[in-house]
Amino acid sequence: MHVSSGGRRVVVIDDDPSIREVTALALSAVGGHEVHTAGDGVEGVSLARRVRPDAILLDVMMPTVDGPTVLARIRAEEGLHDVPVVFLTAKVGAQDISRLDGLGAAAVFTKPFDPLSLPRLLAEALGWDR
Amino acid sequence: MTPDDRAGDEPAPFHDAFADLAERARARNVGRAERVLELLGGGAADADDQAEAAQLLHAVTGSAGTFGQEELSDAARHLAALLRDGDGVASGALDGLRRAARGETSA
Numbered sequence: 001m002h003v004s005s006g007g008r009r010v011v012v013i014d015d016d017p018s019i020r021e022v023t024a025l026a027l028s029a030v031g032g033h034e035v036h037t038a039g040d041g042v043e044g045v046s047l048a049r050r051v052r053p054d055a056i057l058l059d060v061m062m063p064t065v066d067g068p069t070v071l072a073r074i075r076a077e078e079g080l081h082d083v084p085v086v087f088l089t090a091k092v093g094a095q096d097i098s099r100l101d102g103l104g105a106a107a108v109f110t111k112p113f114d115p116l117s118l119p120r121l122l123a124e125a126l127g128w129d130r
Numbered sequence: 131m132t133p134d135d136r137a138g139d140e141p142a143p144f145h146d147a148f149a150d151l152a153e154r155a156r157a158r159n160v161g162r163a164e165r166v167l168e169l170l171g172g173g174a175a176d177a178d179d180q181a182e183a184a185q186l187l188h189a190v191t192g193s194a195g196t197f198g199q200e201e202l203s204d205a206a207r208h209l210a211a212l213l214r215d216g217d218g219v220a221s222g223a224l225d226g227l228r229r230a231a232r233g234e235t236s237a
Contacts, residue, residue, distance in 0.1 A: 018155035018193050022148065029144040061188055090192030112195025112203055
């Protein structure tokens, strides 16, 4: 089930180690992407600054610095401001999704999710399959 | 449907690695649920206890369903909604989380 749009560089920022691991596994083993992970927002922005990713998957609810704050920092960074960011959230209320959509993310993915489908969903959301 | 249900459809390296990390994730989620039961089960949870429980339930909601623990994910989401809405934590909701964490079917 490899997608044809592999070979991108993706940063995953999530405080849950299980979600970080399975996301990295799916995007690398199934999607063929190069994946870098961070466990909090501060580390995540620093990592993104170093690796200059093609996309960032960003958890919304994290201790210390939450996802929307991280997104704002990314948008303010020279060299990162136009990197597409996809929120990953367990908040599934319509109001939550609408609020996140309004923050300038490229897409909002909800948890739980099917890891095997994640590379395809990401490719579709970011136009990598075109 | 989880990757466990689809063994053979995906690249072998994915399934082998997924099985290993799913086992650890499920154990982590059960531990989180047990901690929530400790925090809320005594009937005297203060604001800090409720905040910790809410954070754990949020994590379980997202993680458990991803690793095939759908009942645990649903029970955590239900309890989190009760906490968020200030409706009080019904004993039935705690029982639901306990049963799901221990793998007892709701049927």
